[in-house]
Amino acid sequence: MTSPRFAQAVTERTLSLNTRLCVGLDPRLGEYRDVAALRQHTLDVLEASAPYAACVKPQLAFFEALGLPGFTLLEEVCAAARTLGLPVLLDGKRGDIGTTAAAYAAGWLSGPHAGDALTVNPFLGFQTLTPFVQAARENGGAIFVLVKTSNPDQQDVQGQGVSERVAVELARLGAEESLEPGQYASVGAVVGATHPADLATFRNLMPRALLLLPGLGAQGAKAGDLAGAFHSGGTGALASASRAVQYAQGLDVGAAREAAKGLRDELNAALGV
Numbered sequence: 001m002t003s004p005r006f007a008q009a010v011t012e013r014t015l016s017l018n019t020r021l022c023v024g025l026d027p028r029l030g031e032y033r034d035v036a037a038l039r040q041h042t043l044d045v046l047e048a049s050a051p052y053a054a055c056v057k058p059q060l061a062f063f064e065a066l067g068l069p070g071f072t073l074l075e076e077v078c079a080a081a082r083t084l085g086l087p088v089l090l091d092g093k094r095g096d097i098g099t100t101a102a103a104y105a106a107g108w109l110s111g112p113h114a115g116d117a118l119t120v121n122p123f124l125g126f127q128t129l130t131p132f133v134q135a136a137r138e139n140g141g142a143i144f145v146l147v148k149t150s151n152p153d154q155q156d157v158q159g160q161g162v163s164e165r166v167a168v169e170l171a172r173l174g175a176e177e178s179l180e181p182g183q184y185a186s187v188g189a190v191v192g193a194t195h196p197a198d199l200a201t202f203r204n205l206m207p208r209a210l211l212l213l214p215g216l217g218a219q220g221a222k223a224g225d226l227a228g229a230f231h232s233g234g235t236g237a238l239a240s241a242s243r244a245v246q247y248a249q250g251l252d253v254g255a256a257r258e259a260a261k262g263l264r265d266e267l268n269a270a271l272g273v
Ligand SMILES: O=C(O)c1cc(=O)[nH]c(=O)n1[C@@H]1O[C@H](COP(=O)(O)O)[C@@H](O)[C@H]1O
Pocket: 024, 026, 059, 091, 119, 148, 149, 150, 151, 190, 191, 192, 214, 215, 216, 217, 218, 219, 240, 241, 242, 243, 244
């Protein structure tokens, strides 16, 4: 097992740049006149928001929807992020049985389009997480497993204690890793920023997991409500916004930069850091 490089890089960036913001890239073809314009704007938003971001989270669905040009753009985004020093968390929410899970893990955590981390769906059972956990640990990468998603109807499937059961399993996986104080495991968790009342509970259930908190901005979550997800000093969680940055004011890249800066500042103000 190598040291959890992704978690470490994010934490170092959080502390050195004083930011807990994850910038999501969800490039929607309908916003642009063509793929070339989408490509340029996506790369411009990445560069403009990078100084305020602890990591970047490309949503694979929007790249896959473009076909081959989408995969080319994804490679460009990953390369640009690395140049900017930004860790890349691919949002794919993958999950499947046995060898298929292994193929997803190989593809997205070590293949040609790989990121540093990947979101993973645990619905098929805890054993199906194993190839993802192994790949993350072998590469020093990370996975972020869905615990309680940001959408209101998550309750249909994730209610009745299911989210808590997943959290307990992720805590068990995290405890397998030998970590220095202040380090986070290669197994993280997704907990919607739209559930502020539950954040402290999940923080306590998974003390060594980095928490990804999507839903900031467009889904109504407020930076001021997220303190329960963080450890003292403002580490341990990443609040994520996609549309609220990328399309803050249409395709205005300056507005995207200001939106990222504003969210970073609001998060810091709420945490007193
Ligand atoms: O894993 C995610 O990032 C994720 C989990 C979740 O519970 N809710 C959620 O919205 N997301 C993703 O985060 C992004 C949210 O986009 P905005 O609502 O525009 O910020 C989308 O790419 C979603 O797929």
